[in-house]
Amino acid sequence: MHQSYGLPEDIEDGDGLREKCGVFGIYGHPDAAAITALGLHALQHRGQEAAGIVAFDGKRFHSERRMGLVGDNFSRREVIERLPGNSAIGHTRYSTTGETILRNVQPLFAELNAGGFAIAHNGNLTNGLTIRRRLVREGAMMQSTTDTEVMLHLVARSSRNRFIDRFVDALREIEGAYAFVGLTNKKLVGARDPLGIRPLVLGELDGCPILASETCALDIIGAKYIRDIENGEVVIFDEDGVQSHKPFPPQRVRPCIFEYIYFARPDSVVGGRSVYDIRKAFGAQLARESAPDADVIVPVPDSGVPAAIGFAQEANIPYELGIIRNHYVGRTFIEPTQQIRELGVRLKHSANRAVVNGKRIVLLDDSLVRGTTSVKIVRMMRDAGAREVHFRVASPPITHPDYYGIDTPERDKLLAAQHDVEGMRQFIGADSLAFISVDGIYKAMGENGRNPLHPQFTDHCFTGEYPTPLTDREARDSQPRQLSLLAEAS
Structure with missing residues (x-):
């Protein structure tokens, strides 16, 4: 995830870089929530302020979102028992600006016309605020201050019938870097941005598919690494197997160079x-x-x-x-x-x-x-x-x-x-x-x-060459006062 809107600037004057999040998802395993908790524990380095898990038991969704470390919140049996089901997704996060508050902790969940939908996000939507402004103007009621929430609204507002088409409709509207994992009452979904800036890998445990930010999350549970999700790829897992969709024109992959410099765990394999x-x-x-x-x-x-x-x-x-x-x-x-x-x-x-x-x-x-x-x-x-x-x-x-x-x-x-x-x-x-x-x-x-x-990698922090439009940034520079007022109102 990750932009936050309308919150005060972080007062901590740290000197390090911080990644924004780690994501994990598993489909069809009887111990889905416990495995997700272990996967998030391996991804703790990607975000230490909050964590959450959403599970589906075949009838209803169950959500546990907590402030603090994964081990402090999801190691107790009674918490995992409140997350029954054979499919789950999880998220561990840093906030972008301001305090971390519970309503911003992911995965986010909403009841849509076709059923429940939970989503977790690593990355940042560079036009998230612009989309948010439009949605609010059209009557949307936002429940968080994260850019991830716009995906829920965009999926809900699509006029397409199939979930994959509605999800792709939403992806076509957003810009920036993202690795999404989502969960419906029938499917586990994953998506990676067209340049592959943020990482997402596919694994398998006991014949069940897994999506994770890094291979270290597979190692901790003894899962097999299958492959990286490709840049611009959308994958869907359900009872019929796996579908791979590539809705965007082919582009050269440009992974974030900082995954290698700082963010990924040393024992992970990123991009081979x-x-x-x-x-x-x-x-x-x-x-x-x-x-x-x-x-x-x-x-x-x-x-x-x-x-x-x-x-x-x-x-x-x-x-x-x-x-x-x-x-x-x-x-x-x-x-x-x-x-x-x-x-x-x-x-x-x-x-x-x-x-x-x-x-x-x-x-x-x-x-x-x-x-x-x-x-x-x-x-x-x-x-x-x-x-x-x-x-x-x-x-x-x-x-x-x-x-x-x-x-x-x-x-x-x-x-x-x-x-x-x-x-x-x-x-x-x-x-x-x-x-x-x-x-x-x-x-x-x-x-x-x-x-x-x-350029073979996304390296704008050194070169100033940004690989995607910076719609929100450009709007903020041209209309700083108007956007500030909107953020405060939202």
Whole structure:
């Protein structure tokens, strides 16, 4: 999912990127809800604010949507027992802006003319607000502030008879990036956007089809990976088997490069590529481009670890855990005073003084967004006695915000959009700073470099080349006051 409308801006000034969601669905299995809960647990890294499951028992739909982690809400037997049935879909989410509220937790469900329909969404509709405005103007009553809800209305308003035709009618109206899983009283449905920006895979367990954001969700339940859902493909599973529909003109697939850099779990396979191996390759390529004289390579845990291993191997510099992460700290923490706020990074990261004291170290991270956390980590290394601190980043500078399901700041808050590399180096306080090049990313992916005419991946955060229309963004830029008032009213 994921745009939210009319909510206050998130007050947390985090420095990392956040994916928006993970989706999971299974058809025809007697333990559908329990399997879905396990699948969502494997996808927890894609969203940690809320989770939900909708199941169908042959007569009625059952829904459980909760705030917080999957394990905290769906590990108890009594919760799963309230989700009977042999088909289910699930969702784990981050919100885009503002607070997470229960009415926004997915899957969303509605009773349509042809029966119940539940839907969950990973991605972002870049014309979702424009469609929402039109629907409200025509009399629709919105029950959430998410862009996902417009799909329910579009399916409901289609004049076609068959569900697949109504669903495709709705898809033809939306723009942006999406991976949908949906559940009717007869079918499990999946859909991936025409460019394949957001991932969706097909698996099988005990002869039952499964849809999931990543292969790690198949691994946790012992399911077999079958294939990726293709870009622009719609799949339908029912008692008659599987149908595959391709309602859009063929386009070159352009998956999101950040799935490989940051979002996907290292043990997942995305687009036929091992995420772990690709991240090591990023680090090796970065070392070839900008390895300094140093004594030790230190990853910024946990996301910088695979790239740091690749960097260390290529540069022939020892790899050590110079930063220890505390895994028992939640995503937010109340910081009541400036003094405590300045120490906040140490709640999650602690220096391993024995490794860094007196050493020339290379800090390896997967990305640099605002730079605020990097400042604290560099300072922490110096306080632990590091003689030199060189910062290396296994992605190119992030100069443009994302509108396809990644929670990035606006451009004026992106460090690389405001400073050149030397300015960023001074900001974070490192002795040197270097990023992998855009062509380097492509070479690490097994390409000869970036094809400027037909980019192989969605890489707009580095290049500013957005692959789809940004209808809502353009409307907001041209009529900011009108859209603001509409959002507040909605």
